[in-house]
Every structure is written in structure tokens, then in C-alpha cells.
Amino acid sequence: MSIYVGNIAYNVSQEDIQEVFADYGTVKRVTIPMDRETGRPRGFAFVEMSADAEEDAAIEALDGAEWLGREIRVNKARPREERPRR
Structure with a gap:
């Protein structure tokens, strides 16, 4: 499973996110x-992350936290929905 992290700053890098979740x-x-x-x-x-327990701990700690001036949303990612092609 993966974690969805929303409302992040547009200038955040993969390394920045990895550092916080590590x-x-x-x-x-x-x-x-x-x-x-x-x-x-x-x-x-x-x-x-490598284990569900680690994902749960990150979600619990980071959901609603302020990071780089924004209140981030952190939760379990939902499976991608198939959309009809136009």
C-alpha cells in the first residue's frame, strides 16, 4: 500500500519528502x-514504506501537520480509478 501526501509546496523535492518520512x-x-x-x-x-505499521505511524503523526507553511494531508492512498478515455 502507499500513502497519499496532499497540499505540499510545489518546490518540495523527493529528497525532502523522504527525509520527513524516514x-x-x-x-x-x-x-x-x-x-x-x-x-x-x-x-x-x-x-x-516497507511496513504497514510504519505507514500507520507516519499517517498518525503527519496528517494535519504544518510543513513549509502548509497544512499537509496524509492518508492511505486509494486505488486509481479508471476514467473513460475521451
Whole structure:
């Protein structure tokens, strides 16, 4: 499973996110989706950790926390929904 991290600053790097989440366990992967048209980050990220207990600890500690002047949202990521192609 992975963690959704929302309302992050647009200038945050994968390393910044990894550093914050490393306090709660081993970070396996950080993904910051980019906008297709502008090439800029979309303001959210996904974090995968090595154990569910580590993910739960990170969610508990970081959801609603202020980071870089923003109140971040941290919760379990939902599976991607298939959207009809246009």
C-alpha cells in the first residue's frame, strides 16, 4: 500500500519528502506526479514504506501537520480509478 501526501509546496523535492518520512521507517519510494501541460508538480505525492505499521505511524503523526507553511494531508492512498478515455 502507499500513502497519499496532499497540499505540499510545489518546490518540495523527493529528497525532502523522504527525509520527513524516514523518521517513521524505511521509505521505499517517493513519487511526485507532474502536470502534463506545465511540467510542474501537482501539489501532492505518494510515499511507499516497507511496513504497514510504519505507514500507520507516519499517517498518525503527519496528517494535519504544518510543513513549509502548509497544512499537509496524509492518508492511505486509494486505488486509481479508471476514467473513460475521451
